[in-house]
Amino acid sequence: MRMIKVSTTAAALGLAAAFCAGQTRKETRMEIAPGGTVNIINNGGSVNLKPGSGNQVVVEYTTHSDKVEVDQTSTADRRRIEIRTHVLPEQKPAAEESKIDYEITIPVGVSVSVTTATAPITVEGLSGEISLSSDTGQVTVSNVKRSHVHVRGVAAPVSMSNVTLGHVDIAANGGSVQLANVTGPKVSVATTSGNIAYQGDCSGVGSYLMTTHSGSIELTLPQTASVDLTARSVSGVVENDFPLQKKTHTSFVPKTGSSFAGTSNSGSSSVELQSFSGRIRVKKQ
Amino acid sequence: MNCQEFQEVLPYIIERGGSVKEEEHLRTCPACAELVQELKYIAQQAKLLLPMYDPNPRVWSGIEHALHREGLLQEGRMSRQGHEMTYFPTQAKSWTPLGWAMALASLLAFTVVLVNYHSHLPAAQVAAQNSTTQAAPFDGDDQRLILQVSKQEPAVRRAYEDSLREANAYIEDAQQAVSRDPDDEAANEQLLQAYQQKETLYEMAVARSLP
Numbered sequence: 001m002r003m004i005k006v007s008t009t010a011a012a013l014g015l016a017a018a019f020c021a022g023q024t025r026k027e028t029r030m031e032i033a034p035g036g037t038v039n040i041i042n043n044g045g046s047v048n049l050k051p052g053s054g055n056q057v058v059v060e061y062t063t064h065s066d067k068v069e070v071d072q073t074s075t076a077d078r079r080r081i082e083i084r085t086h087v088l089p090e091q092k093p094a095a096e097e098s099k100i101d102y103e104i105t106i107p108v109g110v111s112v113s114v115t116t117a118t119a120p121i122t123v124e125g126l127s128g129e130i131s132l133s134s135d136t137g138q139v140t141v142s143n144v145k146r147s148h149v150h151v152r153g154v155a156a157p158v159s160m161s162n163v164t165l166g167h168v169d170i171a172a173n174g175g176s177v178q179l180a181n182v183t184g185p186k187v188s189v190a191t192t193s194g195n196i197a198y199q200g201d202c203s204g205v206g207s208y209l210m211t212t213h214s215g216s217i218e219l220t221l222p223q224t225a226s227v228d229l230t231a232r233s234v235s236g237v238v239e240n241d242f243p244l245q246k247k248t249h250t251s252f253v254p255k256t257g258s259s260f261a262g263t264s265n266s267g268s269s270s271v272e273l274q275s276f277s278g279r280i281r282v283k284k285q
Numbered sequence: 286m287n288c289q290e291f292q293e294v295l296p297y298i299i300e301r302g303g304s305v306k307e308e309e310h311l312r313t314c315p316a317c318a319e320l321v322q323e324l325k326y327i328a329q330q331a332k333l334l335l336p337m338y339d340p341n342p343r344v345w346s347g348i349e350h351a352l353h354r355e356g357l358l359q360e361g362r363m364s365r366q367g368h369e370m371t372y373f374p375t376q377a378k379s380w381t382p383l384g385w386a387m388a389l390a391s392l393l394a395f396t397v398v399l400v401n402y403h404s405h406l407p408a409a410q411v412a413a414q415n416s417t418t419q420a421a422p423f424d425g426d427d428q429r430l431i432l433q434v435s436k437q438e439p440a441v442r443r444a445y446e447d448s449l450r451e452a453n454a455y456i457e458d459a460q461q462a463v464s465r466d467p468d469d470e471a472a473n474e475q476l477l478q479a480y481q482q483k484e485t486l487y488e489m490a491v492a493r494s495l496p
Contacts, residue, residue, distance in 0.1 A: 092287050094313045095438055117441050135441045155444040171485040173448040192451040192482050211478045213455040232471045234462050276475045
């Protein structure tokens with residue numbers, strides 16, 4: 001695929017302004033085709049994504065030294081844009097010097113993929129497919145509707161709120177996961193040692209699966225929640241303070257203290273909580 | 286100066302203070318600054334062991350044998366209670382119990398510093414250094430993964446090491462549970478999840494290595 005190199009300096013609408021020694025702020029605008037994808041790769045600093053109108057991706061960024069630069073490329077058909085932080089040859093920037101802070105405006109329906117090492121990622125109000133990956137940077141997603149949201153982390157804490165009617169898939173390893181009002185046809189969360197906290201009604205006639213090795217799982221449901229719930233731990237403690245009707249048929253034999261199953265209201269969403277040794281607790285909001 | 290270069294000269298920095306370049310790196314790198322602070326604290330704490338540490342006589346004996354074996358101590362040079370001693374007039378006070386205690390405390394401090402220093406090196410480098418003395422903490426693939434991410438910041442490298450260790454523990458726990466009861470559906474699902482967590486780590490590390 002032919003790539004058009006967009007010169008950062010040529011495309012810069014304003015050179016900016018040095019806020020203080022070593023900091024430079026720039027802004028570029030790039031056209032993107034409807035339904036296109038923006039890939040962002042930035043190790044340190046931050047990446048903030050917000051929604052915009054029109055067909056332009058607006059990239060505002062602040063560098064903290066002249067040892068790094070931003071490469072921005074676009075395919076000829078404008079269906080894919082790549083924004084990548086890049087260390088200049090012969091330079092060995094310190095961690096602080098290699099950081100770049102991005103504020104990127106994404107048009108409606110455009111998908112994004114963000115990869116960082118330590119940089120936190122914040123996504124607000126986007127509508128395309130969202131794929132976020134960070135080693136240790138906090139991942140925050142809010143006000144997203146009808147999207148596929150994939151998050152991967154090594155030790156990155158993940159926080160989501162008001163993500164509705166979505167396909168949410170989180171693999172967080174050691175990072176903790178906090179979900180508030182996250183609903184959809186499919187919500188899946190997996191950690192090794194990270195704690196999982198879910199607050200919401202698990203609506204959407206969906207499938208909710210939360211698994212962990214040694215982290216805890218805490219599910220807080222309103223009394224109106226319509227769920228078919230199972231909770232199982234191989235060697236951890238399982239507690240339930242939420243009023244459930246016992247199921248007559250289950251695929252396993254419930255064992256007091258380590259598993260239970262039950263339904264609430266019409267049981268329209270399936271909720272499965274699984275741990276190896278982590279504590280599972282279901283409580284009423 | 287990057288973190289790796291800084292950590293290579295770390296023992297000298299702890300002992301004598303750093304050069305202008307090293308001090309500059311220390312000011313700008315929170316990870317290395319934290320490491321130096323930890324090492325200084327450990328060295329200080331090790332000194333406090335001196336007045337209260339009274340090792341078992343077998344420890345003295347072990348040290349004596351080791352020194353003889355290495356040719357660092359001549360026969361009869363040791364001055365442990367109950368042993369025949371040969372005195373050298375000019376050095377008669379060199380191996381007093383206090384001297385030994387100080388030497389042992391220094392050895393302990395050095396060992397603690399070295400262990401801690403190693404924990405901040407790339408795992409593959411540590412594994413290579415320790416290959417003849419102790420088992421590697423990770424298998425070959427895991428070590429390659431850690432080597433791959435070792436170019437990242439120390440905090441990132443540690444995050445991968447910790448997560449790999451946790452994923453391996455997850456797999457081991459789940460495997461044991463499955464072998465205890467192969468029909469245990471929950472344990473089987475946990476084993477699958479454990480492998481998927483490890484797979485995620487590998488995918489992320491591979492993504493990091495792409496140009």
